[in-house]
Amino acid sequence: MKRTTLGFIGGVALTAGAFALSPKAQFLAGGAMANAAYRMQDHLHDYDLEHKDATPEQVWAEFKSQNEMAAKVRETFPRTAYHPVVAMLVCMDARIDTNELVGDTRRNYYVVRTAGSAMSAKEEEMLELAVNNGVKLIVLTRHSDCAAEKAAKNPEARAKYPALVAAVDERDQKIAEFLARPAIAERIASGKLIVKQLDIDTANEHLAEHSNAAPVEHAAAPSEEHGH
Numbered sequence: 001m002k003r004t005t006l007g008f009i010g011g012v013a014l015t016a017g018a019f020a021l022s023p024k025a026q027f028l029a030g031g032a033m034a035n036a037a038y039r040m041q042d043h044l045h046d047y048d049l050e051h052k053d054a055t056p057e058q059v060w061a062e063f064k065s066q067n068e069m070a071a072k073v074r075e076t077f078p079r080t081a082y083h084p085v086v087a088m089l090v091c092m093d094a095r096i097d098t099n100e101l102v103g104d105t106r107r108n109y110y111v112v113r114t115a116g117s118a119m120s121a122k123e124e125e126m127l128e129l130a131v132n133n134g135v136k137l138i139v140l141t142r143h144s145d146c147a148a149e150k151a152a153k154n155p156e157a158r159a160k161y162p163a164l165v166a167a168v169d170e171r172d173q174k175i176a177e178f179l180a181r182p183a184i185a186e187r188i189a190s191g192k193l194i195v196k197q198l199d200i201d202t203a204n205e206h207l208a209e210h211s212n213a214a215p216v217e218h219a220a221a222p223s224e225e226h227g228h
């Protein structure tokens, strides 16, 4: 029997064993296995799409074949549908893995990803739509070592990418605009929605309250914890 087949059977046996555990233990065991999977793939520099001498056609062929493999697995093991109560705005930077940010692989989160975490009217509307679909917490993030923020500080890049830097320049203004939308402001005031502005440390994905964030007036909810 091939080694990969043995590995697969081992994985299935391990998964079956994990279902005998409590939900919390299953969640943690799943997290540990997901982390093991990340570690197994992470160092494979010669086997990836950024292989230096690959042509765009080769990159596209590899992209397609990896999707075909993944889609076959998903066909065999369909995933459960979730109804997210959290929506996140995150920069498109590839170093940030939103599953890792939340320690959860279940897609239990709406994720909006834009250059520099900048919102335009359509992202504001999308987040409001998510709130109408049951979201109770919105997390607006930005992150260290952000290419979009660097472009906004560089005169040459400012000339070259005017739309991008304008979006970064207007970021705080758009957040204020979003918070003032009647549907959002009303929910915040009545304690049905919390909006947090957080900074992501790109190196380790640690989250901290954004230091320059204007305070949002939340209704006093007894369950809300303060401090960090």
Ligand SMILES: [Zn+2]
Pocket: 091, 092, 093, 115, 116, 117, 143, 145, 146, 147, 148, 149
């Ligand atoms: Zn960024």
